[in-house]
Amino acid sequence: MIGGAMSGSLSPTAAENAAAARSAASGFGRLDAAFFGLIEHVAAAIVLVEVGVLFAGVVARYVFHAPLVWSDELASILFLWLSMLGAVVALRRGEHMRMTGCLGLAGPQTRAVLEALAILVPLGFLGLVLHPALDYASEERFIVTPALEISNVWRAAAIPVGLSLMVLACLARLARAASFKAVVIALGLTAGLMVAFYLLGPVLKPLGQINLIIFFVGVVALCVFAGVPIAFAFALATFGYLALTTRTPMLVMVGRLDEGMSHLILLAVPLFIFLGALIEMTGMAKAMIAFLASLLGHVRGGLSYVLIGAMYLVSGISGSKIADMAAIAPILFPEMKARGAKEGDLVALLSATGAQTETIPPSIVLITIGSVTGVSIAALFTGGMVPALVLGLCLCTVVWRRYRNEDLSHIRKPAWREIGKLAIVALPAIALPFVIRAAVVEGVATATEVSTIGIVYAVLAGLLIYRRFDWRRIQPMLIETASLTGAIIFIVGCATAMAWGLTQSGFSRNLAQAMAGIPGGAYGFLAVSIVAFIILGSVLEGIPAIVLFGPLLFPIAKAAGVHEVHYAMVVIFAMGIGLFAPPFGVGYYGACAISKIHPDEGLKHIWGYVAALLVGLVLVAAIPWLSIGFL
Incomplete structure (x- = not known):
């Protein structure tokens, strides 16, 4: 009996074991949070x-x-x-x-x-x-x-x-x-x-x-x-x-x-990501969207046109599609839903505009292409504006068709004085993309340094003009910037090592010979590239695909008679369509997560927008002037 009693007192009960496990887990959790914090x-x-x-x-x-x-x-x-x-x-x-x-x-x-x-x-x-x-x-x-x-x-x-x-x-x-x-x-x-x-x-x-x-x-x-x-x-x-x-x-x-x-040019990636977060936090994005809504909100499908235009403008500031969507969707979607727009159509259009605006400077993909292929960043920045506008107009035709019977009898048309006030408020935000581009083209700063000018501009605008600057959000924004930067740049490093391995194996030489033998000359090469990069964009996402295949294919494109900037626009849009189209496109699910809309809701609405993007891509591929006419 005594032995049994002693044995029982020394053996921990199941409850004690569970409590010890919880205590250990809690202690590990605190240590984990402190160390990685x-x-x-x-x-x-x-x-x-x-x-x-x-x-x-x-x-x-x-x-x-x-x-x-x-x-x-x-x-x-x-x-x-x-x-x-x-x-x-x-x-x-x-x-x-x-x-x-x-x-x-x-x-x-x-x-x-x-x-x-x-x-x-x-x-x-x-x-x-x-x-x-x-x-x-x-x-x-x-x-x-x-x-x-x-x-x-x-x-x-x-x-x-x-x-x-x-x-x-x-x-x-x-x-x-x-x-x-x-x-x-x-x-x-x-x-x-x-x-x-x-x-x-x-x-x-x-x-x-x-x-x-x-x-x-x-x-x-x-x-x-x-x-x-x-x-x-x-x-x-x-x-x-x-x-x-x-x-x-x-x-x-x-x-x-x-x-x-x-590559020092890649330093622009974290800086533009941080700039995008600042644009949203300071209210600059909200000011731009309010101005656009005052111009188009009273026409059929007007807010959808605003969404397309806002993505065009905001992409020119932030360089990060996730930041673009996060800045726009929470502002526009509630009013669009109140007007009777279907949730699936909203997320489908948001995803499509993500692909449409991939070439708006200072796009991270543009910066990556410049760093791994040697193509002029300034030329890429200049060449990306018109092609994105072409795809935007293609999306607008789908919007017109879907909303041509929308009932707007309850919508008030704002007075010109009201529009003027909103324009004045939005002017500093609208000017930022032009300030960034001018600084690069005029030689004030490199493509890497110009992001810091944008950051200082955004901070001053938030403090002095919009009077909206939440200091408590800076630290989380910086941590998110570091995390996204690490994810992107580590992919670039690993893909560079993989591309080197492919080159050393003789694959690049064989690829060049195979691509050179494609019938149809430059347009045949572009057609094959479009199909290949749509697939690569859906599986690998844009940046890994560019780092892996850009150094191999851009010299071949040049030898085939395709201008490097023109080729960059074609492959970027092709990757964008793959990235933002279901079922594999990660960008589509990112748009759904930001919109808080289930992915299934957008599936039956997105294919019309994807078709419009493909039409726009064919136009950009067939008409080189759209990409290189202003170089």
């Missing part, structure tokens, strides 16, 4: 420092005629750290770009396994590449930067540090996973596939370019459709191809990753 704040601080450094460089050069020779170098060092820390934040939050269409079709248990795979596959790649990344950073310590005269290890160390933190982010997400069984199954699948490929190494080497299909089609497709983040799908396929079928040191792959993430 610190990383988020560091990344946010780097965004602010980047703005300060680049704006100081513009002022010193243009106002005081005393250039800061070290500003670009410091900005480049900080940018790599921002990209890697932003990628950590995005991984921890589950915000890396990935295709989730197949997950929605799977049952609950299968979906849980796929979600675990989306964490374990990146973790497997990170474990493989971490040691080469450390070696790469160690090699860089012997290089001294020209302006700051410090060891380049201060910059290169961002890669192994970022990869190590990503490992911790993956482990933290696994610890929070709901199903231990799903994690075990996914772990077994991941480990089994990696061991299988390792054992098959001697068999794969003699296969030559067939390995390109195995790794860059098979492995990438398997990962992408399983919901693995696209960047890690690219990276794992490239690592496997180089490690198992070539003698290339993995240090070289890390170098290509670094190269892809180190």
